[in-house]
Amino acid sequence: MKSSDAVILINLGTPERADAKSVRKFLREFLWDRRVVEIPRLLWWPILYGVILPFRPKRVAHAYQSIWTEQGSPLKVITERLTEKLQAVMTRDQGEAAPKVVCAYSYGEQTIAKQVQLLQSQGCNRFLLLPLYPQYSATTTGSVYDQWADIIRHHRDIPDIRIHKSYSARPDFIAGLVQSIKTQWQNHGRSDKLLFSFHGIPKRNVDLGDPYQAQCLQTATDVAESLGLEPAQWQVSFQSRLGKAEWLKPYTDKLLAQWGAESVASVDVICPAFAIDCLETLEEIQVENRDVFLASGGKTYHYIPCLNDSDAQVFLLSNIVLESFA
Numbered sequence: 001m002k003s004s005d006a007v008i009l010i011n012l013g014t015p016e017r018a019d020a021k022s023v024r025k026f027l028r029e030f031l032w033d034r035r036v037v038e039i040p041r042l043l044w045w046p047i048l049y050g051v052i053l054p055f056r057p058k059r060v061a062h063a064y065q066s067i068w069t070e071q072g073s074p075l076k077v078i079t080e081r082l083t084e085k086l087q088a089v090m091t092r093d094q095g096e097a098a099p100k101v102v103c104a105y106s107y108g109e110q111t112i113a114k115q116v117q118l119l120q121s122q123g124c125n126r127f128l129l130l131p132l133y134p135q136y137s138a139t140t141t142g143s144v145y146d147q148w149a150d151i152i153r154h155h156r157d158i159p160d161i162r163i164h165k166s167y168s169a170r171p172d173f174i175a176g177l178v179q180s181i182k183t184q185w186q187n188h189g190r191s192d193k194l195l196f197s198f199h200g201i202p203k204r205n206v207d208l209g210d211p212y213q214a215q216c217l218q219t220a221t222d223v224a225e226s227l228g229l230e231p232a233q234w235q236v237s238f239q240s241r242l243g244k245a246e247w248l249k250p251y252t253d254k255l256l257a258q259w260g261a262e263s264v265a266s267v268d269v270i271c272p273a274f275a276i277d278c279l280e281t282l283e284e285i286q287v288e289n290r291d292v293f294l295a296s297g298g299k300t301y302h303y304i305p306c307l308n309d310s311d312a313q314v315f316l317l318s319n320i321v322l323e324s325f326a
């Protein structure tokens with residue numbers, strides 16, 4: 001019998017084009033979300049509109065241009081490829097009983113609400129929202145819960161929508177990362193250090209109860225243990241901070257500069273907070289931070305890609321889907 005289940009893979013969102021106007025539109029929506037920036041609106045409005053939006057889009061558009069593909073932003077292109085692959089594998093394995101798989105973005109045109117509405121019009125009545133954030137943070141997955149609440153608020157007969165909160169310590173996630181690292185080592189040799197660079201969040205969020213940091217440490221520890229690494233061979237750091245407040249430390253760029261200066265010759269960097277490669281990995285980690293490390297004395301720098309649309313990623317997500325609808 002044809003399935004009435006649907007899976008919505010959710011990613012952050014990305015500008016439509018790599019120009020300042022599109023980046024400004026994206027940043028305006030994203031950075032106005034109270035989950036992302038918790039500063040009171042009266043204080044935040046003049047900073048966002050007076051300091052960030054007049055200047056940042058031009059600089060960030062330039063960074064997007066350096067990673068842009070013919071099909072568009074890598075985040076969107078790869079998220080869509082992953083969606084198609086997951087659909088194909090689930091259909092191969094389950095035939096007509098396979099759920100429909102689509103994707104949506106927290107910020108931008110292709111919203112979760114629009115996708116739910118479309119799927120309902122196609123006969124779906126059970127939904128799994130699957131945020132592509134391995135570690136839970138109120139700044140990312142929390143915002144998906146808000147959008148879920150908004151959808152519920154506008155329905156009389158509330159649709160059956162479940163959310164997968166996080167998968168930071170799932171054995172199939174850890175195994176996927178371990179396999180990526182081993183493949184990297186087989187192809188390019190092993191570096192002196194393995195760095196797990198996670199997207200940062202303000203330290204205050206963690207002090208107030210956000211479990212993100214603990215889940216990041218859990219992911220990295222499980223991978224390091226699975227690889228049999230000694231404590232001196234690996235470390236966790238946090239990247240992509242914005243503004244003057246203290247964020248989770250150590251900061252990736254500062255740590256890489258310190259390692260370069262301390263004669264660490266080579267480093268492998270992996271970013272397990274990102275399911276899909278994007279600006280923060282392809283530009284900030286693969287280009288900017290490489291320059292930081294090499295300029296401070298380092299010799300070799302390797303970036304290990306995200307799981308993206310790999311078989312390991314499809315296996316992990318299809319397991320989550322099967323468990324969620326069991």
Ligand SMILES: C=CC1=C(C)c2cc3[nH]c(cc4nc(cc5[nH]c(cc1n2)c(C)c5CCC(=O)O)C(CCC(=O)O)=C4C)c(C)c3C=C
Pocket residue numbers: 012013014015027036037056060073075133137139140199200201202212240242273274277278279280
């Ligand atoms: C207050 C600022 C931010 C918080 C908190 C934050 C958390 C956070 N973000 C991701 C994942 C992604 N972030 C991306 C881009 C991005 N992030 C911020 C700010 C915060 N993120 C900004 C301003 C931007 C845009 C780029 C820039 O202006 O520097 C992206 C990539 C988007 C793309 O188009 O490629 C992702 C993905 C996580 C996982 C996270 C906390 C856990």
Ligand SMILES: [Fe+2]
Pocket residue numbers: 199240
């Ligand atoms: Fe971010």
Ligand SMILES: [Fe+2]
Pocket residue numbers: 240279280284
């Ligand atoms: Fe960044």
